[in-house]
Amino acid sequence: MNIKYIFVLFFTLFLPQVKAQTSKEDVLFTVDSEPVTASEFIRVYNKNLDLVQDESQKDVDEYLKLFTNYKLKLKEARALKLDEKPSYIRELSNYKKQLANSYITDNKVTDELVEEAYNRVSYDVKASHILIKLPEHASPSDTLVAYNDIIKLRDRALAEGFEKVREEVHNGQTIYGEDLDWFSGFKMVYKFENAAYNTPVGEISMPFRTRFGYHIVSVQDKRKSRGERTVAHIMIFQKKEDANQEQSAERIQDIYKKLQQGETFETLAKQFSEDKSTASNGGRLTPISSGQLNSKEFEDTVFGLEEVGDISEPIKTEYGWHIIKLLNKKPIASFEDMRPELEQMVKRDERSKLIDEALYAKLRAKYGVSEEQPALPYFVGLLNDDYYKLSWKLPVAFEANKPLVKIGDEQLLFVDFGNFLVKNQHYNRSADTFENIVNQAYESFLNTNLVKYQEEHLEEEDEDFAHIVGEYRDGLLLFDLMESTIWDAAKTDSLGVRNFYESHKAKYIAPEKIDAVVASSAQQKTLKKVSKLIEQGMSVEDIKALVNSNDKIDVIFTEEIMDAGHQVLPENFEFKKGVSKIYKHNDAFVLVNVKDIIPETQRTFEESKGLVLSDYQTYKEEQWVAELAAKYPVEVNQEVLNQVKSQLKLNK
Incomplete structure (x- = not known):
């Protein structure tokens, strides 16, 4: 994420509602005689309360200092005319446009689509399909041929069996017959998804068209979503210097043998997992849903574990080696929990066209725009064959200043739509009629201007939107000031x-470190033996060969330079040369041989x-x-x- 957006994010979150007891006009403080109201301070204080890490800043007096400093900086930014920079104006405009998208929508249709989407992602469908490819803007005659062909294939599939016909007709060019296996909501284009979910198991859908052509779908099975799994893992990275992958493979196998010997997964994760973000927590990962991970090997292993407590064999991914333990199985999240994510997915999906259509209808009613447009025949009469060649121009006698349509208090003229027609000429192989061209262009022109009008007036119509834009405006200005x-x-x-x-x-001091070998074991008596062998001068490799075997790993050694915070060292370990006593650490025992102490140094x-x-x-x-x-x-x-x-x- 761009650092500028991170910086201003503090000022752009939605605000909780606060019942004001002070008047909106009450002035809390002035900056060079410029007033700042109490209502603004209360709103921003409440909005940011949970984001403040320093408890002292939750004190009203302390927060007031932060807020006055913020207003001082904004005063300076405007004095320097940073708010007049073209780059600032452009970036603010882009943000307003993006933010407006979440306010300019039809909530009723959105809610219905989000509920439908939840029902879809709650189930997986197993299906195959046959597709007859057809260009999106194919001629009526080609469309009719493709439709008749898909009807014939459906009749054959009903008589001979879908899979038999699918395999026979697939040529990978004009006809595709594919086994799609399991999929869920949002994995296919919306029209395809509708057909798959609305067709009963064991049946073949009626033909339907997507942008790819005509399809029929055979639904083989449906099942409830696999839901969510919580797992822990022990991870050994594939190190660059380990070109042959032998060291990491050997280490993960040693850890796996210790698991088979009865040592606990969590203890071994704390001691040896190289995923530092999870090792201290016994390797526990955030919950995983099907299709969420980039690694298919990891995901397949996670969902292949059946019972809570099951542990996988070591697996290899592009990131390294893993051993995975199933901690919890959870069905798909509730509708309320998934709603925000689903709403964003719906708005990015092609089903958003349904939301757009509902929005345009609502805006027409809101701004008093008639469904009829008596001027369209005039524009139909202006078009000629030049339009198909992308060379059409408005005629000299064009009635440019004649009123066309009024949106709110904005009057659009003939010239506005005329220029839209000129700008949106498209080469049309099917030579669509001038009437259709004008009607479709007017719909697009009107819808574009309806949304544009609401965007331009949204700060007047929606107080919440106005607050967020105002705070982003200030945050962006503050960023420019601080940067320069x-x-x-x-x-x-x-x-x-x-x-x-x-x-x-x-x-700026580098902390004291040690060059050490740490031996870790579940058995204290084993480390007593290791301690004696170290004191006798035996090498780590020889000790490993003596205390471990191919079938049993009693001790794992870690040899490197480490500071006091290293995961294998006991808390408050005293840096002292020689072999330490045996410590209880991370539910196991450790022994430290300090070969050298590297004193703290001035960086x-x-x-x-x-x-x-x-x-x-x-x-x-x-x-x-x-x-x-x-x-x-x-x-x-x-x-x-x-x-x-x-x-x-x-x-x-």
Whole structure:
């Protein structure tokens, strides 16, 4: 995601409803005499309350400091005329257009389609189909031939059996006969999905057309969705230096043998899984749904585990080696839980055309636009064969300024539709009639302008939309200001950054580390034996050969340079050369042989540059905000602030 959008996201989330006790006009504070209302502060405070990580910032006084600093920066941005930059205006316009898409819709039709989609994703269908390919804009005669052919194939399939006919007619060019196996909602184009889900098991659908041509579908079976699985895994990455894959394969097999010997999955995951994001949690992953993963091998293994507690054999994916344990099986999520995701999927799918059609009808009624358009015959009479050649132009005597249609308070003229016709000329092989061309063009022209009109007036019509756009407008402006004033300036101030490093060196220290071998085992007595062998000077490889065998792995060794936070080291482990005592760690036992202690060292400027730059930017920003506060005095109305505090306390 673009960093600019991450930055302004803080200001663009939907807001909870707060019953105002202060008046909308009550001024909480002024910035250089410019008022900021209490209602705005309350709204933003409540919206961001759950996003604030620092508990101190949830205090109203502390949050007021943040908010006044924010307003100071916006005051400076406008003083610098950053809101007049073409790039800023263009980006804000694009955002408004994108955001408007979620407001300009027909909710009733959307709700019906979302409910239908939930019913579809709740079941899988197993089907085959026969397709006679046909161009989307084929001539009527070609369309009739294809339709008659698919009817004949359906009759044959009913008499001879669908699979027999499917295999015989498939040529991979004009006719396709394919076994589609199992699929669910949104996996096929919408018309195909409708036919598959509406055809009973064991039957063949009537012919139907998609953009690919004419189909018939044979539905073989239907089943409930496989739902959701929660698993844990132990993962060993395929390291670049392990070109022959032997080291990682050997390590995963060693871990698998320990599982077969009765050691617990969670303990081994904590000790040895190289997926750092899950190892400390026993390898537990977030729940997985069918079709969600990029790795087919991993997904097939997950859904192949039958009983909770089952553990897979080691499997290889493109990411490395895994051992997977089934922790939970859950049916498909409830409708309410899936609703937001399904709504987005519906709006991206071709079924969104149904939503669009309902929207256009609603906007026509809302803005008083008639279904009739008496001017269309005039435009039909203007077209000639040049339109098919993409060379048609408006005639000299064209009645440009004559009123065509009014949307709200905006009057569209003949010239607007005339230019639309000129711009949207398309070469048409079927030589569609001028009447059809004009009628279809007018529908598109009118629908486009209906949506455009509502987009342009949405801030007036929808308060929630207006708030979000306003906050994004400010957030985008603030990003531009910070980028030019602080971030870019700090990056180019090499001397200032270097001096900051020199005066804060104590902050940039590399921690103490050890060069060590850690032996991990479920048996304490085994590590006592290992301890003696290490003290006798035996190598790790020789010790492994002595205490482990092909059938049994008692000890796994980890040999590398590590700091105190390494997953194999016990908490608060004391760095001391030699063989340590045996510790209980991650539900197992560990023994540490510290070969060398690497003391903490001062990080060089180059090693610390990223962190130094970030700290320097924070330092510069604090100085700059203080200068802004002096430039634009802030005055807080204490009486209104007390009312705000009381109101926020009541609403908790």
